[in-house]
Amino acid sequence: MKTGYRREHDENWKTFRLSPGLLSPVLLAFAGVCAAHAGGLKYWVEPCARPAEMGCKGGDPDLAQWAMEAWQAASDGKLHVERTAEKNQAIIKIYWVSRRAGLYGETRGGDVFVRPDPGEGLLREATVYLTCLHETGHALGLGHTAHFDDIMYNFQYGGDIAEYFARYARKLERREDIRKHPGMSQNDRKRLAAGL
Ligand SMILES: [Zn+2]
Numbered sequence: 001m002k003t004g005y006r007r008e009h010d011e012n013w014k015t016f017r018l019s020p021g022l023l024s025p026v027l028l029a030f031a032g033v034c035a036a037h038a039g040g041l042k043y044w045v046e047p048c049a050r051p052a053e054m055g056c057k058g059g060d061p062d063l064a065q066w067a068m069e070a071w072q073a074a075s076d077g078k079l080h081v082e083r084t085a086e087k088n089q090a091i092i093k094i095y096w097v098s099r100r101a102g103l104y105g106e107t108r109g110g111d112v113f114v115r116p117d118p119g120e121g122l123l124r125e126a127t128v129y130l131t132c133l134h135e136t137g138h139a140l141g142l143g144h145t146a147h148f149d150d151i152m153y154n155f156q157y158g159g160d161i162a163e164y165f166a167r168y169a170r171k172l173e174r175r176e177d178i179r180k181h182p183g184m185s186q187n188d189r190k191r192l193a194a195g196l
Helices: 004-018 024-036 060-074 121-139 161-169 175-180 186-195
Strands: 041-045 081-083 092-096 105-108 111-114
Touching (some): 092 121, 111 121, 121 161
């Protein structure tokens, strides 16, 4: 069940609020990486090596990559991301976790944990993609908002959570359409630009 999402996620968010320094090392390292290498911000995505255990599907790492590329596209050229197979070179690391019941995702500094949705079809793809987008947004330094249109919206403000994912899924005819629909709002873009 997903009802625990709010509680666990909020607790995680409180941790961020109490310890804003958790976020800054990522941004500082990111700035350093950008200055030093035109290649940009390196990120690593855990391969879905054990689907039954990890809850992921073989194509989920692509969804994480599309999320990172969507942030890059939203940054007006300020953010350059580069997927690396070398975990120890990555500033942002995206992991698949299945055992944290009630949690969509969680981010601690540059470590992003995504719980893949157990469902099927485009709604499942949409949910995993949007979760990747939200959590990597945290890794890039973005906090929550109270605007239902934003990808950085916090469910603690209420609203129809199922509809939050379904409205995005309705834009898709096939999985590849995710690349045409980044999923963030104008406000998310503005906040990203302000932080870069
Ligand atoms: Zn969040």
